[in-house]
Structures are given as C-alpha cells and as structure tokens.
Amino acid sequence: MQTRAICLKSRPVGMPKEDDFEVISVDLPEPADGEIQVANVCMSVDPYMRGRMVDRKSYVAPFQIGEVLSGGSIGKVVKSNHTDFTEGDYVSSSHGWREAYTANTDGIEKLGSIVAEPSLYLGTIGMPGMTAYVGLLEVGALKDNETVFVSGAAGAVGSIVGQIAKLKGCRVLGSAGSAEKVAWLTDELGFDYAFNYNDGDILSQLREGAPDGLDVYFDNVGAEHLQSAIMHMRPFGRIPLCGAIAQYNDTEPRPGPNNLTMAIGLGLTLRGFIVNHFNHLAGQFRTDMEGWVTGGQIKPKETIYQGIEQAPNAFIGLFTGANMGKMIVNL
Amino acid sequence: MQTRAICLKSRPVGMPKEDDFEVISVDLPEPADGEIQVANVCMSVDPYMRGRMVDRKSYVAPFQIGEVLSGGSIGKVVKSNHTDFTEGDYVSSSHGWREAYTANTDGIEKLGSIVAEPSLYLGTIGMPGMTAYVGLLEVGALKDNETVFVSGAAGAVGSIVGQIAKLKGCRVLGSAGSAEKVAWLTDELGFDYAFNYNDGDILSQLREGAPDGLDVYFDNVGAEHLQSAIMHMRPFGRIPLCGAIAQYNDTEPRPGPNNLTMAIGLGLTLRGFIVNHFNHLAGQFRTDMEGWVTGGQIKPKETIYQGIEQAPNAFIGLFTGANMGKMIVNL
Numbered sequence: 327m328q329t330r331a332i333c334l335k336s337r338p339v340g341m342p343k344e345d346d347f348e349v350i351s352v353d354l355p356e357p358a359d360g361e362i363q364v365a366n367v368c369m370s371v372d373p374y375m376r377g378r379m380v381d382r383k384s385y386v387a388p389f390q391i392g393e394v395l396s397g398g399s400i401g402k403v404v405k406s407n408h409t410d411f412t413e414g415d416y417v418s419s420s421h422g423w424r425e426a427y428t429a430n431t432d433g434i435e436k437l438g439s440i441v442a443e444p445s446l447y448l449g450t451i452g453m454p455g456m457t458a459y460v461g462l463l464e465v466g467a468l469k470d471n472e473t474v475f476v477s478g479a480a481g482a483v484g485s486i487v488g489q490i491a492k493l494k495g496c497r498v499l500g501s502a503g504s505a506e507k508v509a510w511l512t513d514e515l516g517f518d519y520a521f522n523y524n525d526g527d528i529l530s531q532l533r534e535g536a537p538d539g540l541d542v543y544f545d546n547v548g549a550e551h552l553q554s555a556i557m558h559m560r561p562f563g564r565i566p567l568c569g570a571i572a573q574y575n576d577t578e579p580r581p582g583p584n585n586l587t588m589a590i591g592l593g594l595t596l597r598g599f600i601v602n603h604f605n606h607l608a609g610q611f612r613t614d615m616e617g618w619v620t621g622g623q624i625k626p627k628e629t630i631y632q633g634i635e636q637a638p639n640a641f642i643g644l645f646t647g648a649n650m651g652k653m654i655v656n657l
Numbered sequence: 658m659q660t661r662a663i664c665l666k667s668r669p670v671g672m673p674k675e676d677d678f679e680v681i682s683v684d685l686p687e688p689a690d691g692e693i694q695v696a697n698v699c700m701s702v703d704p705y706m707r708g709r710m711v712d713r714k715s716y717v718a719p720f721q722i723g724e725v726l727s728g729g730s731i732g733k734v735v736k737s738n739h740t741d742f743t744e745g746d747y748v749s750s751s752h753g754w755r756e757a758y759t760a761n762t763d764g765i766e767k768l769g770s771i772v773a774e775p776s777l778y779l780g781t782i783g784m785p786g787m788t789a790y791v792g793l794l795e796v797g798a799l800k801d802n803e804t805v806f807v808s809g810a811a812g813a814v815g816s817i818v819g820q821i822a823k824l825k826g827c828r829v830l831g832s833a834g835s836a837e838k839v840a841w842l843t844d845e846l847g848f849d850y851a852f853n854y855n856d857g858d859i860l861s862q863l864r865e866g867a868p869d870g871l872d873v874y875f876d877n878v879g880a881e882h883l884q885s886a887i888m889h890m891r892p893f894g895r896i897p898l899c900g901a902i903a904q905y906n907d908t909e910p911r912p913g914p915n916n917l918t919m920a921i922g923l924g925l926t927l928r929g930f931i932v933n934h935f936n937h938l939a940g941q942f943r944t945d946m947e948g949w950v951t952g953g954q955i956k957p958k959e960t961i962y963q964g965i966e967q968a969p970n971a972f973i974g975l976f977t978g979a980n981m982g983k984m985i986v987n988l
Contacts, residue, residue, distance in 0.1 A: 385923065597920070598919075
C-alpha cells in the first residue's frame with residue numbers, strides 16, 4: 327500500500343515557495359509486531375519548521391532534502407500490533423506531513439479522553455498553547471494585573487498568550503498584521519488594545535496603548551517589535567523570547583536591538599525558551615487548558631486548509647499572515 | 658573656606674576629553690546643626706558615570722553642566738554636628754569629585770570597623786566588588802564547577818568576578834586589552850585562560866579556551882564580546898548584562914547582537930542589573946568579601962592617580978585601558 331506525503335525538494339532561500347516542496351507517494355507497510363498503523367486526521371504547520379529547512383546546527387536537526395517532512399499530527403489508529411493501542415484511538419505524533427504511517431510507538435502519545443475537537447490538540451491544547459502557557463507564566467513570571475504586550479497576537483501562540491493574560495487580570499496589548507485581526511483581538515478575545523504593525527511605528531502605538539509601560543513583552547516576532555518593546559519596558563520587566571517570525575526568512579544575519587543596554591539600568595530579563603524545556607508541566611497545562619476551553623474562558627481559533635497537497639501553501643501562509651489562530655491542514 | 662572640586666564643563670561627544678572637565682573652587686561652609694564636614698581621602702571614577710554625562714532619561718539623573726560631579730568617595734569626618742558621627746570616622750558617600758564637603762548625613766554611610774585600606778571600600782569591598790558578587794551569584798545564578806567568561810576581566814568588576822568564580826570551583830576565562838593584563842589574570846589571579854581581545858577574533862579565542870562552551874558570560878563590554886559569547890553559550894546559559902564599555906562613547910546607537918535568536922533554542926537568559934537592585938545583600942557581601950580579602954583568597958588591585966586635578970585623566974583612562982583593577986584618585 328502507498329500513502330501521500332510531502333518532502334522537501336529544495337532548501338528555501340528567503341520566503342519559501344511551493345516549488346520547494348513535493349507531494350510524493352511512499353510505502354505504507356503492514357504493522358509488524360509492536361507497531362501500529364495510523365491514518366492522520368489533521369496535521370500542523372508551525373513557524374519553527376522554517377528553521378529546520380536550513381542546514382545548520384540548531385536545537386532540532388535540519389530536515390534533509392528528499393525526506394518526508396516531520397511535524398505534529400493527530401491521527402486515528404487503524405491497525406494495531408501493540409497491546410497499548412486499539413483501533414480508533416486518537417494519537418499525537420510528529421510523523422506528519424503524511425496521510426498515514428506505520429511505525430513503532432516511540433514518541434507516539436495516546437490522547438486518551440479528549441474534551442474537544444482532535445485538531446485542538448495540535449493548537450490551543452497542544453504545542454502552541456503550551457508554548458503560550460509556559461512562556462507567559464514560567465518564563466515571563468507573569469503576575470496578576472501587570473501590563474502584557476504580545477506580538478504575533480493573532481497567531482496560534484500569541485492569541486493564547488493574550489487570553490491567558492486576560493484570565494490573570496492583566497492589561498493586554500497585541501500587534502497583528504491586518505485590520506481584521508486587530509478587530510478580532512479586541513472584539514472577540516478581549517484584548518485591551520491591539521494595533522496593526524503596518525500602520526505607523528510600533529513604539530508610538532505601544533505608548534498609546536500602555537502609557538505607563540510594559541511589564542512583560544512576549545516576543546514572537548523579533549526585529550523592530552523587540553527593539554520597540556525594550557524601549558517601553560518598565561523596571562524589572564521580562565521578555566520571553568519565543569520566536570522571531572519577522573526574521574525567519576532573512577538571508578543574512580540581522581542586527582539585534584540597538585538598545586539592549588537599556589536592560590542594564592531597568593533590570594530587564596530576556597529569556598529564550600522552547601516548549602520542550604518545560605515538558606514536566608505538560609500534565610498541568612492540559613488540565614488547565616482543557617478546563618479553560620470547555621469553560622469558554624479561552625476561545626480557540628483555527629484556519630483550516632484541506633488536503634495534504636495544501637500543506638506547503640498553509641506553511642507559506644504562516645509568513646504572509648494567512649492564518650488567524652492555529653494553521654491546520656485537514657486530511 | 659574653599660575646597661577644590663571637578664565640574665562638567667561640556668558634555669563629552671564620543672571619547673571624553675580633559676577639556677570637558679574643569680577644576681573649580683567651591684565654598685566649604687561650617688557644618689550646621691545635624692551636618693558634618695568631611696575631608697575626602699580618595700575618590701572613585703567608574704565607567705557608569707559616562708552615561709550620566711549624556712542628557713537623557715536613564716536609571717540615574719544626568720549630570721548638569723557647571724555642577725560638581727558626584728561619585729563615590731571615602732573621607733574622614735573632620736567636624737561633626739551630628740551625634741552619630743565623630744571626628745576621625747571613615748565615611749562613604751557619593752559627594753566626590755571634591756576634596757571636602759559639608760553636608761547633612763543623608764546617604765552618608767559610616768564604614769565602621771574596617772579590615773583593609775579605606776580605598777578598598779571604593780573597589781573590591783565596595784560598589785564594584787558588590788556588582789561582581791551579585792551579578793555573578795544572583796543574576797548569573799552561578800553553580801559550582803561551571804565555565805565562566807568575563808569580559809573587561811582586568812577591570813574593577815571583572816577581576817573580582819573571575820576570582821569569585823575561581824573560589825566556586827569554576828573554570829574561568831577572561832578577556833582584556835593588553836598582554837600585561839592577560840598575564841596578570843592568569844599568573845596572579847588564577848584565571849584558567851585569558852586573551853587579548855585585540856589579538857584575533859573573540860569567538861576563536863573562546864573556542865580555544867572553553868571547547869565545551871560557556872555556562873555564564875558576565876558582560877562588561879557589549880558589542881562584539883556579547884555577540885561572540887552568545888554564539889558559544891551552552892544550553893540554559895546565563896548572561897548577566899552589567900556594562901557595555903565598548904559602547905559608552907558611541908555617538909550613534911549601535912546594533913545589537915545579530916544572533917540573539919539563538920537564545921530561544923538554547924534557553925539562554927540575558928539579564929540586566931545594577932548593584933542597587935541588590936542593596937538587601939550589602940551586609941552579606943561585606944562579610945563575605947572582607948573574609949576573602951583578609952584571607953588572601955581575593956586579591957584586590959588598584960591603579961592610583963594622585964590629586965583631584967588628575968580625576969578627569971583617571972576617568973578618561975577607564976576607556977583607554979589605563980587601569981588594572983580599580984581606578985582610584987587619592988586626594
């Protein structure tokens with residue numbers, strides 16, 4: 327049997343192009359002893375994958391040309407030769423981008439009893455949601471009633487950062503790249519202030535939205551966003567460094583913020599992290615987030631593309647602002 | 658009565674010049690009720706003062722043109738109209754740069770029983786020593802046996818950072834600007850590796866001195882030092898941001914490190930601080946440091962200029978590498 331998958335045809339230079347990817351047909355063997363066969367229901371495209379398309383040393387190994395790309399997916403067990411897995415079980419793996427796979431169960435997690443649509447376990451109740459949760463509460467050491475700014479606020483991580491901060495009684499500012507997103511942040515998600523970073527300079531907007539400065543800046547964007555936020559931090563402010571999507575397609579190293587020395591007098595902390603650094607909090611996160619989602623306190627949002635052949639487009643869309651909330655490819 | 662003092666004649670642009678300063682004569686009134694008169698024994702010049710010569714918002718107010726400069730000094734009480742102070746008491750204040758002053762006792766600290774030369778209370782047992790102590794142990798969260806790199810390692814702060822780290826069983830690297838300083842670091846202070854940052858690129862030297870990377874980088878210098886250290890940090894490394902002396906005379910904002918996004922995957926922490934953020938540790942610091950100095954575990958070093966008229970030269974010397982250890986002006 328065969329199944330369709332996406333492989334990396336060439337390493338993108340600058341903005342990725344559809345032509346950097348290829349839909350291929352790969353073998354789908356019968357499961358051997360201890361293995362299972364899974365039909366993916368949906369798969370995830372995430373900005374961090376852009377870094378893996380570059381051939382360099384990083385916190386995850388680079389993707390290889392001609393190999394099937396990996397990334398988060400949720401699937402249903404269709405055949406099982408493993409005692410712990412039963413046909414019909416929902417499982418989470420990093421085996422997508424493919425429609426189905428046969429594998430041993432290393433790194434495959436049974437979702438168990440789920441309280442929401444399976445795809446949410448790729449987003450709000452999954453890796454991006456947990457990134458928001460640990461980044462804001464642990465790395466950002468958020469305190470009640472502080473002022474929080476999150477960039478990429480309409481994205482999978484940013485939209486959850488803002489909503490958690492609101493739950494904690496904070497004043498929340500967010501930036502996004504379109505008027506529609508800005509309206510969604512304030513009208514639907516309860517952000518106190520949101521702005522389009524294409525409309526005028528960021529620092530002026532921050533000053534308007536938070537005249538007394540920022541306690542936490544959750545950085546998903548880097549570049550001008552980071553420099554502007556540093557300029558507007560209050561003493562002892564914290565800056566979780568989560569991503570730098572404005573820089574991921576740079577072909578040359580980009581200079582950092584020219585005001586980093588302000589961190590000295592203000593006692594600022596800039597701290598980088600990835601969600602895996604906090605795996606010990608996965609259980610606590612899932613309990614909290616499932617409660618917030620079923621209780622209606624956190625509103626998940628997805629942008630859905632249909633069909634594996636759309637995965638490259640969905641991925642490219644992350645960098646052109648095509649998504650509100652989590653970008654999902656349904657299979 | 659009159660006393661001599663130094664005032665700021667003009668705001669330096671780029672490297673400060675002698676002509677930016679002026680020796681003036683100022684009144685030295687008799688102490689009123691509650692006041693004391695102090696003859697300064699020695700005064701301090703410190704790199705942070707350069708920032709105060711610029712007219713901008715910062716963590717301390719800018720110096721004003723025509724006003725006597727302030728800064729740390731140690732003096733002896735010569736007349737007292739305050740019950741807590743007696744003739745002959747050593748006091749620490751921020752009233753220098755002047756030979757003597759009459760003032761109420763706000764912000765004046767009696768040194769009490771001292772175990773070393775008074776001038777050390779401006780250096781190793783004073784503000785720079787405490788900066789090293791809190792920056793390394795609190796901000797840097799140093800653990801035994803880690804690998805530590807300190808820039809400006811032959812300076813008042815850096816030389817103490819390195820020696821404390823050695824006391825904690827760490828492998829210690831330092832950079833300085835001359836062969837003489839480098840030799841002092843390794844031969845006298847016990848640094849495991851030191852290099853002249855004028856000899857070849859910094860990253861190569863770091864790789865040679867610490868093939869397995871750095872756990873803590875104590876940044877006194879900024880600029881290329883910071884960027885190179887980020888490149889060579891180990892996972893979960895900490896970077897106390899203490900100073901950026903390479904940038905203090907910049908006339909334009911300087912771009913920051915172009916590899917700050919490496920902090921994300923590595924989980925690095927960059928944290929700015931000034932010593933005043935840790936005033937609650939002053940007692941503990943003095944006890945520890947007096948013990949280390951009298952026990953010979955920490956070796957203080959001073960570069961001494963003689964006479965208040967030499968203060969501008971001493972200050973300028975901070976930026977030309979004229980000092981080994983603490984720069985002191987004896988009065």
